[in-house]
Amino acid sequence: MPEFMYANIEREMERYGYDAVVKSHCRMCHGGCGVLVYVKDGKAARIAGDPRCPINHGTLCSKGLASAQLAYHPERLTYPVKRVGPKGSGRWERISWDEALDTIAARILGYKESCGAESIVFGYGTGRENEAVIYRIANLLGSPNVLTAGHFCYGPRIATSIITCGTNPIIDYDHFPKCIMMWGNNVTISNPDEYKGEPFSVALEAGARLIVVDPRLTRPAARADIWLQLRPGTDAALALGMLNVIVNEALYDREFVERYTYGWDEFVERVNEYPPERVEAISWVPREKIRAAARLFAATKPAAVQWGVAIEQQINCADNDRLLMFLMGLTGNIDAPGGQVLYKTPLIVNVGRFGAHHLLPPEQAAKRLGGERFRLANRFAIINPKAVWDAILEEKPYPVKMLFFISSNPVLTRANAREVYRALEKVDFMAVADFFLTPTAELADIVLPAATWLEMDYIGDYWKRHGYILPRRKTVQVGECRSDHEMLNDLAHRIGQGEYWWDTFEGGLDYILSPLGITWREFKEMDYIRGEVKYRKYREKGFSTPTRKFELYSTVLEKMGYDPLPRHREAPESPASAPDLYREYPYILITGARQPGFFHTENRQLPWLRELHPDPLVEIHPATAAKEGIKEGEWVIIESPRGKVRQKARLFAGIDPRVVAAQHAWWYPENKDPGHGWDESNINILTDNAYEGCDPAMGATNVRTLLCRIYPEKAEAGDRT
Amino acid sequence: MKKYVLVIDDEACWGCKTCEVACKQENGAPVGVKLIAVMEDGPSGNGGKPAFCYRVNVCRHCEDPPCAAVCPAGAIGKRDDGIVFLDGEACTGCGACVDTCAERAIAFDEVKGTAAKCNLCRHRVDHGLIPACADNVCPAHCIYFGEPAEIRKAVAEKRKTRVTRHSELSSQNERTVT
Numbered sequence: 076m077p078e079f080m081y082a083n084i085e086r087e088m089e090r091y092g093y094d095a096v097v098k099s100h101c102r103m104c105h106g107g108c109g110v111l112v113y114v115k116d117g118k119a120a121r122i123a124g125d126p127r128c129p130i131n132h133g134t135l136c137s138k139g140l141a142s143a144q145l146a147y148h149p150e151r152l153t154y155p156v157k158r159v160g161p162k163g164s165g166r167w168e169r170i171s172w173d174e175a176l177d178t179i180a181a182r183i184l185g186y187k188e189s190c191g192a193e194s195i196v197f198g199y200g201t202g203r204e205n206e207a208v209i210y211r212i213a214n215l216l217g218s219p220n221v222l223t224a225g226h227f228c229y230g231p232r233i234a235t236s237i238i239t240c241g242t243n244p245i246i247d248y249d250h251f252p253k254c255i256m257m258w259g260n261n262v263t264i265s266n267p268d269e270y271k272g273e274p275f276s277v278a279l280e281a282g283a284r285l286i287v288v289d290p291r292l293t294r295p296a297a298r299a300d301i302w303l304q305l306r307p308g309t310d311a312a313l314a315l316g317m318l319n320v321i322v323n324e325a326l327y328d329r330e331f332v333e334r335y336t337y338g339w340d341e342f343v344e345r346v347n348e349y350p351p352e353r354v355e356a357i358s359w360v361p362r363e364k365i366r367a368a369a370r371l372f373a374a375t376k377p378a379a380v381q382w383g384v385a386i387e388q389q390i391n392c393a394d395n396d397r398l399l400m401f402l403m404g405l406t407g408n409i410d411a412p413g414g415q416v417l418y419k420t421p422l423i424v425n426v427g428r429f430g431a432h433h434l435l436p437p438e439q440a441a442k443r444l445g446g447e448r449f450r451l452a453n454r455f456a457i458i459n460p461k462a463v464w465d466a467i468l469e470e471k472p473y474p475v476k477m478l479f480f481i482s483s484n485p486v487l488t489r490a491n492a493r494e495v496y497r498a499l500e501k502v503d504f505m506a507v508a509d510f511f512l513t514p515t516a517e518l519a520d521i522v523l524p525a526a527t528w529l530e531m532d533y534i535g536d537y538w539k540r541h542g543y544i545l546p547r548r549k550t551v552q553v554g555e556c557r558s559d560h561e562m563l564n565d566l567a568h569r570i571g572q573g574e575y576w577w578d579t580f581e582g583g584l585d586y587i588l589s590p591l592g593i594t595w596r597e598f599k600e601m602d603y604i605r606g607e608v609k610y611r612k613y614r615e616k617g618f619s620t621p622t623r624k625f626e627l628y629s630t631v632l633e634k635m636g637y638d639p640l641p642r643h644r645e646a647p648e649s650p651a652s653a654p655d656l657y658r659e660y661p662y663i664l665i666t667g668a669r670q671p672g673f674f675h676t677e678n679r680q681l682p683w684l685r686e687l688h689p690d691p692l693v694e695i696h697p698a699t700a701a702k703e704g705i706k707e708g709e710w711v712i713i714e715s716p717r718g719k720v721r722q723k724a725r726l727f728a729g730i731d732p733r734v735v736a737a738q739h740a741w742w743y744p745e746n747k748d749p750g751h752g753w754d755e756s757n758i759n760i761l762t763d764n765a766y767e768g769c770d771p772a773m774g775a776t777n778v779r780t781l782l783c784r785i786y787p788e789k790a791e792a793g794d795r796t
Numbered sequence: 797m798k799k800y801v802l803v804i805d806d807e808a809c810w811g812c813k814t815c816e817v818a819c820k821q822e823n824g825a826p827v828g829v830k831l832i833a834v835m836e837d838g839p840s841g842n843g844g845k846p847a848f849c850y851r852v853n854v855c856r857h858c859e860d861p862p863c864a865a866v867c868p869a870g871a872i873g874k875r876d877d878g879i880v881f882l883d884g885e886a887c888t889g890c891g892a893c894v895d896t897c898a899e900r901a902i903a904f905d906e907v908k909g910t911a912a913k914c915n916l917c918r919h920r921v922d923h924g925l926i927p928a929c930a931d932n933v934c935p936a937h938c939i940y941f942g943e944p945a946e947i948r949k950a951v952a953e954k955r956k957t958r959v960t961r962h963s964e965l966s967s968q969n970e971r972t973v974t
Contacts, residue, residue, distance in 0.1 A: 079924060079925070079926050081932040083926075133933075264812045272935040276810070296845075297845065672813065672817070686830075687816065729838075
């Protein structure tokens with residue numbers, strides 16, 4: 076047989092008799108990987124990576140490969156439905172798109188008239204490349220309230236990077252960092268936005284040194300030169316300790332500090348409050364390891380910090396992000412080849428402009444929920460979820476009457492899930508767009524069938540900061556499913572926004588691309604477009620901040636009334652901050668370590684992916700398990716002051732005996748009760764969402780570290796008898 | 797005749813299980829039947845950083861396959877090119893091969909009542925296509941298919957630049973399938 080080569084399209088077509096192959100762009104997570112979709116008899120028959128894509132170079136992940144199993148899942152919602160029984164009764168009736176959108180439009184116009192546009196809250200979950208249209212429709216309506224994950228996921232990286240250095244610094248994997256510090260994420264099994272496991276792997280194979288900061292032993296941690304196993308929630312202290320070493324051993328880039336930073340003296344004063352000895356006491360990380368990591372990171376050029384969401388879902392969200400940026404900046408790695416680059420997007424109508432924030436009247440913007448409390452979030456049109464639940468339940472500061480959630484499952488993904496559930500039960504009217512009747516959708520009045528990435532035309536990675544845009548090409552149609560963009564374009568016409576929208580959403584795509592002088596049809600013929608790549612732009616223009624400098628001392632936060640310098644804050648429930656509670660709940664609970672195959676609440680009904688993780692697992696150190704009488708594979712109860720849930724014990728020596736790690740976002744689609752087991756293993760039953768525990772600037776909810784007790788389920792059953 | 801080889805460089809594996817799903821998409825094995833499986837090894841070791849890695853388990857396509865020898869139905873055979881195949885149609889479901897495989901690389905399909913294992917995607921290989929798990933799907937690039945000497949050379953080269961400090965694991969991590 077002739078020689079073998081990767082992704083041999085011609086032979087694949089011949090061997091399997093496919094009718095066509097379509098190049099597209101996956102969105103089983105936030106998007107990002109180029110794919111080839113082989114089509115047979117009008118259906119997506121095989122998914123493969125696109126070897127010519129500069130993002131993934133032909134590789135994929137388990138989720139991407141299972142895309143067709145999602146698209147053709149027998150339980151998928153393929154037409155609009157309205158609820159015909161009480162909330163949570165599971166009684167639904169098929170309706171037409173016209174009836175669905177007319178009903179939603181009438182509600183929107185009615186509530187706007189009776190209670191003001193602010194009483195209508197639009198929402199999405201994690202970024203699914205629908206944010207631009209959702210903000211657009213909300214802003215044009217006059218509602219300042221779009222509820223997203225932005226308060227504690229990626230939004231903080233955008234907000235803090237804009238106020239620190241102008242935009243989000245993205246690792247330049249193309250130029251092989253020589254040292255990577257992976258901090259609170261595992262890019263090899265999940266996707267912290269721009270980054271992918273493939274280029275990270277290649278950088279390591281090329282010889283990069285590796286430092287991993289993680290309370291759990293991961294395979295990258297096991298492979299690392301240095302693993303810093305910190306006490307959960309002490310990232311800021313650890314980063315300050317490393318910066319202390321870098322400052323006091325003069326390991327920083329002197330020219331960068333002198334010419335391009337703002338607030339050095341005040342910053343030095345602050346880091347001097349965090350000598351490694353003190354940081355060891357806070358973080359459990361031995362001082363010598365703190366020093367060694369700081370020296371390795373600062374001495375190796377170029378170096379980069381591979382960051383992610385875990386540091387943001389804490390009380391210290393904004394400061395954690397800023398501190399990691401300080402590590403990038405002070406070591407001279409910002410905007411350096413192989414470091415972290417402030418990439419330029421191609422010349423398009425950007426997400427902010429498309430989102431029509433400039434068309435939201437100031438008097439409406441002033442009504443943004445929680446805006447006075449979480450002022451950094453407010454500037455970026457981001458709100459804290461509890462502010463919405465309170466507005467529904469307490470009608471303060473005004474009533475919220477309607478929710479419209481698109482690709483969001485907040486009863487599982489937002490803290491204090493029982494409160495979320497009560498709010499969704501109470502709200503006057505709720506519309507949901509999703510793939511399935513999820514536990515959240517089961518509480519809706521109308522559910523719209525959303526298209527998967529296989530069924531839409533869109534500009535992939537539109538909101539990313541790595542400078543690429545890639546065409547996502549509609550390959551198939553499933554039932555009556557519509558993309559979020561098409562359904563909102565249609566709805567906009569029905570609520571009087573027609574002049575700002577298009578006949579079909581292809582017009583919107585043309586609008587986004589118009590500054591480039593191309594249309595969607597022309598872009599569709601291309602592989603991708605990347606903005607101009609230039610390094611160390613700050614040497615000519617400074618940084619895009621008020622002082623034109625890299626702001627160690629934030630003039631923006633100072634004006635908002637916050638501490639302009641970062642610091643360590645204890646988690647609201649920790650052995651140090653709540654010693655009395657710690658006696659009753661004697662373990663630190665961390666949540667949300669990623670599982671390959673799942674994307675938050677998604678994919679638990681896809682056989683190929685569920686098979687990877689049939690049950691929710693909580694990791695416990697063997698010594699702790701022995702002490703609590705817990706055996707491997709046994710169901711256990713995890714309990715916090717908010718409630719208790721069950722997961723299966725996984726004995727794991729890669730975690731500190733004082734810490735247990737539970738999985739997040741679990742529900743049971745196979746459970747045909749309309750609740751689908753939403754409160755059985757849902758770790759957010761345990762988490763708290765009190766405002767005092769949220770990041771003071773971003774309103775990030777702390778869902779990552781709290782206190783718990785843990786015991787065998789059968790012990791509980793025994794107690795009851 | 798040239799022998800086909802599948803080499804898995806376990807040291808580079810991140811445990812993402814993409815290969816498992818790539819195999820499912822290609823071979824359609826039912827839930828509970830894995831023709832390729834990513835297993836955890838560790839954490840182990842006292843003092844210092846524990847060792848923790850993944851090992852990808854798949855049929856080794858043994859030189860002298862014991863599974864073929866014990867099959868009373870003659871459902872397992874070895875081709876000239878080295879591929880050891882299990883013919884599900886001919887399998888009677890006695891389970892002898894499952895018990896005899898020291899690598900635990902043969903699964904049993906309870907629904908069909910037959911054994912199942914990796915046939916090295918012979919239906920692809922015979923058409924000049926790379927087996928699904930090895931066709932550049934792996935984000936760690938740790939699964940190789942091709943000419944044995946070349947692959948071993950490539951893996952050895954990679955390990956030279958790799959900074960990993962687990963040299964004691966290196967030699968035993970590689971799984972060669974010939």
